Amino acid sequence: xxxxxxxxxxKTFGEFDALKDVSITVxxxxxxxxxxxxxxxxxxxxxxxxxxxHVTSGEIDIAGQVVSQPGKQVPPxxxxxxxxxxxxxxxxxxxxxxxxxxxxRVAKVEAPEIKRRVDDALALVNLDGMGDRxxxxxSGGQRQRVALARCLVAEPKLVLFDEPLxxxxxxxxxxMEDEFAAFHExxxxxxxxxxxxxxxxxALADRIAVMDHGKLMQLDTPQTIYHRPANEMVASFxxxxxxxxxxxxxxxxxxxCDAMLLGQPIRLNCTPGDGPRDGAKICCRxxxxxxxxxxxxxxxxxxxxxxxxxxxxxxxxxxxxDPETSILFDQPDPQPFTIGxxxxxxxxxxxxxxxxxxx
Amino acid sequence: xxxxxxxxxxQSMALTTMIFAIIVLFSLLPMIRLLQEVILPGxxxxxxxxxxxxxxxxxxxxxxxxxxxxLGGTVVAVxxxxxxxxxVTLTNIRMTQTLILFFVTPLMIAPQxxxxxxxxxxxxxxxxxxxxxxxxxxxxxxPLYSAGGIIALLGIQYAPLxxxxxxxxxxxxxxxxxxxxxxxxxxxxxxxxxxxxxxxTPSIVGAAALTFVSCVGNxxxxxxxxxxxxxxxxxxLIFQRLAGGGPAVLSEVAYLSALIGVLAMAGIVLQxxxxxxxxxxxxxxxxxxDRYNLGIWRLPMEAAMWMLIAVILVLPMCGLVLTxxxxxxxxxxxxxxxxxxxxxxxxxxxxxxxxxxxxSLMLSITAAVFAVFVAVxxxxxxxxxxxxxxxxxxxAIELPYAxxxxxxxxxxxxxxxxxxxxxxxxxxxxxxxxLFAYLARFLVLAIRPTVSGYTQLDRTLEEAAEIAGASLxxxxxxxxxxxxxxAAMAGGLLIFMTALSELTVSALLWSSGSETIGVVIFSFExxxxxxxxxxxxxxxxxxxxxxxxxxxxxxxKLPDGVLPWRD
Numbered sequence: 068x069x070x071x072x073x074x075x076x077x078k079t080f081g082e083f084d085a086l087k088d089v090s091i092t093v094x095x096x097x098x099x100x101x102x103x104x105x106x107x108x109x110x111x112x113x114x115x116x117x118x119x120x121h122v123t124s125g126e127i128d129i130a131g132q133v134v135s136q137p138g139k140q141v142p143p144x145x146x147x148x149x150x151x152x153x154x155x156x157x158x159x160x161x162x163x164x165x166x167x168x169x170x171x172r173v174a175k176v177e178a179p180e181i182k183r184r185v186d187d188a189l190a191l192v193n194l195d196g197m198g199d200r201x202x203x204x205x206s207g208g209q210r211q212r213v214a215l216a217r218c219l220v221a222e223p224k225l226v227l228f229d230e231p232l233x234x235x236x237x238x239x240x241x242x243m244e245d246e247f248a249a250f251h252e253x254x255x256x257x258x259x260x261x262x263x264x265x266x267x268x269x270a271l272a273d274r275i276a277v278m279d280h281g282k283l284m285q286l287d288t289p290q291t292i293y294h295r296p297a298n299e300m301v302a303s304f305x306x307x308x309x310x311x312x313x314x315x316x317x318x319x320x321x322x323x324c325d326a327m328l329l330g331q332p333i334r335l336n337c338t339p340g341d342g343p344r345d346g347a348k349i350c351c352r353x354x355x356x357x358x359x360x361x362x363x364x365x366x367x368x369x370x371x372x373x374x375x376x377x378x379x380x381x382x383x384x385x386x387x388x389d390p391e392t393s394i395l396f397d398q399p400d401p402q403p404f405t406i407g408x409x410x411x412x413x414x415x416x417x418x419x420x421x422x423x424x425x426x
Numbered sequence: 427x428x429x430x431x432x433x434x435x436x437q438s439m440a441l442t443t444m445i446f447a448i449i450v451l452f453s454l455l456p457m458i459r460l461l462q463e464v465i466l467p468g469x470x471x472x473x474x475x476x477x478x479x480x481x482x483x484x485x486x487x488x489x490x491x492x493x494x495x496x497l498g499g500t501v502v503a504v505x506x507x508x509x510x511x512x513x514v515t516l517t518n519i520r521m522t523q524t525l526i527l528f529f530v531t532p533l534m535i536a537p538q539x540x541x542x543x544x545x546x547x548x549x550x551x552x553x554x555x556x557x558x559x560x561x562x563x564x565x566x567x568x569p570l571y572s573a574g575g576i577i578a579l580l581g582i583q584y585a586p587l588x589x590x591x592x593x594x595x596x597x598x599x600x601x602x603x604x605x606x607x608x609x610x611x612x613x614x615x616x617x618x619x620x621x622x623x624x625x626x627t628p629s630i631v632g633a634a635a636l637t638f639v640s641c642v643g644n645x646x647x648x649x650x651x652x653x654x655x656x657x658x659x660x661x662x663l664i665f666q667r668l669a670g671g672g673p674a675v676l677s678e679v680a681y682l683s684a685l686i687g688v689l690a691m692a693g694i695v696l697q698x699x700x701x702x703x704x705x706x707x708x709x710x711x712x713x714x715x716d717r718y719n720l721g722i723w724r725l726p727m728e729a730a731m732w733m734l735i736a737v738i739l740v741l742p743m744c745g746l747v748l749t750x751x752x753x754x755x756x757x758x759x760x761x762x763x764x765x766x767x768x769x770x771x772x773x774x775x776x777x778x779x780x781x782x783x784x785x786s787l788m789l790s791i792t793a794a795v796f797a798v799f800v801a802v803x804x805x806x807x808x809x810x811x812x813x814x815x816x817x818x819x820x821x822a823i824e825l826p827y828a829x830x831x832x833x834x835x836x837x838x839x840x841x842x843x844x845x846x847x848x849x850x851x852x853x854x855x856x857x858x859x860x861l862f863a864y865l866a867r868f869l870v871l872a873i874r875p876t877v878s879g880y881t882q883l884d885r886t887l888e889e890a891a892e893i894a895g896a897s898l899x900x901x902x903x904x905x906x907x908x909x910x911x912x913a914a915m916a917g918g919l920l921i922f923m924t925a926l927s928e929l930t931v932s933a934l935l936w937s938s939g940s941e942t943i944g945v946v947i948f949s950f951e952x953x954x955x956x957x958x959x960x961x962x963x964x965x966x967x968x969x970x971x972x973x974x975x976x977x978x979x980x981x982x983k984l985p986d987g988v989l990p991w992r993d
Contacts, residue, residue, distance in 0.1 A: 144892045144897055150889070152886045174895055
């Protein structure tokens with residue numbers, strides 16, 4: 068039985084298609100990150116899982132139970148899920164303990180039992196003894212923890228995180244990431260984590276669903292998403308992948324195939340059965356780029372830009388063979404280039420983006 | 427697979443049904459009944475009422491007078507409101523909050539009290555002028571018994587309305603627009619003339635339309651100033667005809683009240699037309715404008731502002747209080763003649779006045795409490811509802827307040843002249859018909875601040891409760907009500923203050939035993955007992971002002987824009 072199953076889900080607002088035919092299965096206890104640029108439909112997806120939006124077509128199951136179908140909606144308050152909101156959504160007229168105990172109060176749990184469970188939840192998020200505080204007197208990180216405690220006290224079947232770190236500063240983010248990971252490990256709850264920050268998604272998720280323009284682009288482990296992006300969007304969105312046209316010269320064998328890139332032969336990773344075809348593109352990352360020795364083969368070109376990033380510099384290289392293309396790579400201090408320098412580089416590998424099915 | 431049971435839809439349906447029933451009862455039903463009486467009296471189509479109305483020269487004169495005082499009052503109010511709001515908002519004069527509180531007070535005082543106070547200030551029996559030895563000889567008419575007097579007082583009564591609307595607009599004006607003009611070399615007057623005022627056109631036009639509607643529907647001021655001079659406007663004509671003819675003339679006055687409705691609507695439509703043609707929507711949000719440094723002119727400007735407050739508020743109130751302290755008409759006020767008898771008379775001896783206190787308190791408290799509890803769910807639907815008919819909902823709630831009170835009073839009379847069908851209860855000639863009209867008329871006064879409270883509330887607070895398993899009623903009770911209650915209650919207080927000394931509606935609906943404070947003040951003045959009317963008015967003004975100050979003291983806890991006299 069799956070923790071969450073989304074089947075052929077679509078959502079239109081008037082003329083606008085917010086979600087198009089999205090299908091995702093999340094296993095019980097799995098941590099799924101939904102990653103995408105703003106406007107990709109990830110928030111709509113979350114609101115539909117939560118039950119705030121009706122589905123246009125398709126179906127949503129939570130723990131084996133249909134909760135959303137066209138014309139049939141289990142209201143959010145009967146879905147037994149938890150949400151950690153981006154702005155925490157703590158009720159300002161209640162104390163921390165009242166915030167956390169609210170769902171138990173709604174479920175008519177006895178007062179002593181509520182107190183015990185609230186205290187446990189507070190201890191779990193390291194806020195012991197803060198139950199009487201007002202949310203207004205807490206720091207951002209503490210508020211986030213209260214929101215987390217409020218969500219876990221009801222022991223939901225599924226927890227949704229809506230960009231929970233977007234309002235925190237960089238230092239706090241790292242420590243909250245650790246806390247989310249610990250939370251997941253402790254509770255074993257199924258988690259759907261909405262974010263636009265790929266570092267967050269990579270750090271936390273068992274699998275990542277990359278979305279764009281309302282469509283699911285790829286659903287895979289972070290490693291697969293990084294090394295074997297399913298299409299150009301994923302390739303360029305994740306870690307600033309460079310997408311370049313390539314001529315495939317040989318058919319796949321053992322997961323590799325031969326190709327020509329900017330006049331140089333290159334050996335590429337690829338999917339089984341791939342081979343020579345029109346419009347083939349590869350995805351390279353900065354770590355595939357190496358400065359060639361003067362006497363060895365390589366791609367000639369010049370340096371267009373040097374951006375110092377503290378400890379390393381990001382170099383933008385333009386090959387003579389194709390002045391429209393930029394190749395980015397990092398050089399540690401002290402790096403030898405200035406703008407306009409001639410240079411020769413080698414590409415040590417890359418990923419042949421699979422042929423796209425027409426749609 | 428089976429969908430689990432759904433209780434939430436039922437509650438949502440129940441809420442929608444309740445709100446729908448309230449709207450039908452308090453807004454649609456009275457308006458439809460009125461229209462029916464005008465077009466289909468007795469159930470058949472007839473233009474008889476309209477024809478006889480058209481042929482009546484008195485109606486024509488009253489209509490003309492209504493337009494004259496409506497436009498005149500609007501011009502005075504707009505001129506005063508615009509000047510004061512620009513000075514208070516755009517210059518660095520001090521004590522602006524206090525100034526605003528005092529400038530807005532006339533709006534909170536019932537029109538008939540304003541009228542009464544001014545009458546005391548000027549007439550031959552003026553305790554104030556007599557104390558100074560400046561009073562005109564006894565027997566000469568009070569100069570305020572004229573169209574000019576009505577226009578001046580309407581202007582003073584509604585200048586705060588213009589002021590508040592324009593000030594809200596000015597505070598939203600992005601400072602960059604002004605700074606760009608200054609950078610282009612424009613001085614203060616040029617900036618105001620070429621940037622500020624043109625951008626404020628929609629606010630000013632909107633305020634002017636609202637003022638016009640208020641002036642046209644005003645009863646208290648033309649009743650006190652116009653009836654003695656036989657200068658009738660439509661609301662006072664309706665009052666006189668109804669007082670003379672009773673329910674028999676209902677059909678005729680229904681036509682007259684529809685006429686006022688048409689005039690009011692004309693104002694609103696014209697405003698809509700003008701603001702459509704000059705659409706200067708301000709899209710950016712920014713810091714408010716830097717206030718101009720007046721330099722050495724600051725003190726004179728402040729003095730001028732406080733002089734204005736003295737003239738429009740302090741002097742008339744002094745007139746009121748002085749009259750309430752004299753023993754009789756024309757008696758000069760000095761240490762020997764001063765008395766508190768009038769107060770003890772109206773508070774302890776006069777039985778109608780005592781009843782009126784009880785009635786008005788009951789009416790205004792009930793109307794306020796009802797409105798607070800209804801405003802929370804209605805505001806919820808207006809702000810967060812997704813249904814298409816929400817726009818109409820808002821319109822239907824605004825209607826009874828947008829239309830002059832006379833219109834609603836006549837509609838209520840028509841609706842309840844006969845016993846309520848099925849139930850057989852007769853509320854005509856009881857205090858309950860006044861309550862009905864108050865509930866209908868003042869509901870929107872609580873809904874507006876509540877809606878602005880909702881818009882400042884983060885919806886995720888409700889969604890978090892929904893996720894926690896709370897049903898709609900549970901969320902309304904434990905999350906939403908506590909969070910918007912301050913805004914709704916501020917609205918409730920506005921209703922309380924307005925209803926406490928209300929006259930327009932109750933003058934047409936009262937009966938012996940169901941007098942309101944407004945009616946008793948009016949009766950005293952009509953019977954020549956200005957001293958009692960003044961004493962009663964002074965009490966009401968004091969109560970109103972104390973409430974304003976009281977609410978001020980917890981204004982920190984209220985959402986922005988909930989109290990009209992606070993930013």
